[in-house]
Amino acid sequence: ITGLKYISFFFFPDAYSYTPNVSLSLPLGMGNPCLANQYHTLQTSPVISVSSCHQTGYSLQNDNHAASGYYLPHGLRPNGAPALESPRIEITAYSQYPEDEVEESSSEDHIIKRGVNSIVTLTLPNADGYRDPSCLSPASSISSRSCNSEASSYESGFYNYDNSPQNSPWQSPCVSPRGSSSLLSCPHAGGPAGSPHHSPSTSPQIGAMAEEGWPAQPRGSRPNSPSCGGVGKRKYSFNGAPYRQTSCSPNQSPIPSPHGSPRVSVTDENWLANTNQYTNSAIVAAINALTTDGVIDMGEGIPIKTRKTMLDHSPSMSLKVEPGGEELGPDGELCHEDYPSRLALKKENYCGGFLDVPQHPYSWSKPKPYLSNVSCYSSPSLPALDWQLPSCSGPYNLQIEVQPKSHHRAHYETEGSRGAVKALSGGHPVVQLYGYMESEPLTLQLFIGTADDRLLRPHAFYQVHRITGKTVSTASHEVMQSNTKILEIPLLPENNMRAIIDCAGILKLRNSDIELRKGETDIGRKNTRVRLVFRVHINQPNGRTVSLQTASNPIECSQRSAQELPLVEKQSVESYPATGGKMMLLSGLNFLPDSKVVFVEKAQDGHHLWETEAKVDKDSVKSSTLVVEIPPYRNQRISSPVHVNFYVCNGKRKRSQCQRFTYLPPNVPVIKTEPSDEYDSLVTAGLSMHSKPYYSQPRLTPIMPVADPDACLVGAYPPCPPRHAAIPSSSPSSSPTLHDLSPVAYSKCLPSSPTHAAPPGSVVPPIQETPGRPNLAHPASPDHNSCLGMLHSQGSPSHLNSPGPHGYHPIYANSSPSSSPVSHPSTPGGTAESPFVQAYSPSQVQAAASSAQAGGSPPSLLPEDASPPSMAITVKQEPQELDQMYLDDGKLPETRCAHIACKFPLGNYLTKERHFVFLDESFSI
DNA sequence: TAACTGGAATTACAA
């Protein structure tokens, strides 16, 4: 319902005719380059400028790029707010917004409507409700605090738009009145709101809090832990959820994320490398000041959606402040520049005691010299966390050299840390970036992602937890981005751009806390598998940024299942002719002699089409390996690959996650994989291990076997750099795989199915264009899309050749049929010719992300000020027998791709929706 | 002492 409302909101002319232009200018001086970057204003004193203007001039396109639209300083305060000697709050609300929106907000928050331009009064919780900072338990550290993780996804499309900068079409860095409820985000309250980017209004907890007497009782049915009283580990959040305590905490300093603003145009000039990019306490304080006074009202002047997200987005990234730590600049020096701001704002803060508590500036456990040159943040707006990115591009290749163990018991906030994620070998996961020859260090980002069969996205119920201690050798620190905690780890040239991930634990958030979050559609129950997602952003000389991402094998995080449930980590065969009969080796855990392997096929609507039990070689069963004979498919005469699933069953309710398997037509070459050392001993003749990826990254839907990504690039695109000769082979899944390349599959790298013209999970071009550069919005030509998809390797490379649900990415959808990849000569490695070389500005990226997620469709990349390409909505009548046509031709006509691309007029969500439907239908056909 | 573990009791939830 929310989504529908949301969508309709977008399509309704009056709805988008007004563009909530709300901006928050919080010049923090040297304290926060991020802010400077985001707002293009670097002032000497804090200035909070919140305004809502009705701008009829906004184009639809801009609306769709909402995030950026409302966000950019150039939108409202082109010149930035004037420098002031003291904090100033400017609130201007001119416009009105849809009534329904108002109602919605009013009901959710305790905001009193007084008319379009009137003041909204926010009912504030009792100050007594704020938790005493002294009550902070170990878990109260940001590491333990959970955050409402962004759960945006293309699957759900619309949801969570309200609290994800990237997701919200209305996202705005502004402080909204509702956000003000964020006072809730009051420091001590520690709510999700604790982070300024949280909009209380969007959080169900807010309402609950106000109604139930925040933060007296944790929401939910669970009784308070004995320790909740403020003595034990249990921490109170305003809604009772410990993790909700956030950046507001005196010890926490949320900061706006450089990524947070889609329209942020950060240049190298305004990026103050030697300033503390993570010091945004000022903005937090400012927001608190603004939002907690209880009388500020912008509500009536700002579209609800905007108001909901304003607070959320501004600071989409916050810094964890280690208690007792010190805020260090890149060079290790304390950075207290933002203190004045904080202090100044403190007086305005509803939570009076908030700033009285000594600040505990963040401190790296070790000097982080590389920070001074971290290029990661040179880009103001990096891809949203739920964007699918490739693991390699041009010369770069981000790889997980050592995979984490398949089980890691996550800890609750009520518990102490359960340590860092370990590797199978007993060590820790290792990640390395290949192909990077520069001398400047980079930052490796790590967050906890999902491990289901949908697109990779931040896991709503788990957060990465920074592990500290003498046993930890890797420096790291935490930042928040869109409710997702990110661990940043240095990638140093001296270490060969290799990082040992011994500083990452996993925090489990209570299901009840997350599920009640507005917009959250995922359920936590039995959703206990995660993946470590690594990202790196490489700045190019030309200002663009190459973003790479890779995800680990799935990690089971529950205690129980780790002991009982079978877990399939790898499978030796991903696909095989329908005749079956081949032995497949499964590698995993908790296999029993009585374990059964069941193959199932389900229709799109979920009902069973076929189910059969495979023969298990009981003699060879070990707890970690299982040999099973691939059963023949029910139809031996299939003309195209058929995707089925299988699972290992140890008894009632003791099933492994479903694994994907593809039955191929007899004439389709079988994909062979290269055995990995670690598993060689396990592999019997003819068996080689495949990292299993049913629930891993979206994969190619293989109507035709997909070759190695690199191979795919051969000829047309520069291949990813070969792995380093010294690449450890400890991780089978991370080992490259070799595949037989069918001439058909190889020749064109074409999508194997119509859906690939614009797969929902397509890889986002890893290269961002310099801000301001007009976007050409021509992403790769249609026929490149498939390659993009193929490259969208996350986790183990091997899954590249496996089929999988594909997300569709907007970037390509907007491709002009005739357009070709934008050439960027300066791109190293000849990426100019790579399909990944998509020219887009950061703002566009963000805007696109936002619009896409908000609208349930992928973001589109268009220059903010550019009018949408004249793309007629040409809905070509597709042949009814797509599969047949494909098979007959041996390829998917590029022209079809082109037409599909044409169906995505930028900014037209309705059309996009239709397109999705179309794709589904096509696929079905 | 703090971090980390393993186990299990308690509570919530779903079949």
Next chain:
DNA sequence: TTTTGTAATTCCAGT
């Protein structure tokens, strides 16, 4: 509506 089993969460006792 109740029962029962499972999953989630919290707590304890160690290392």
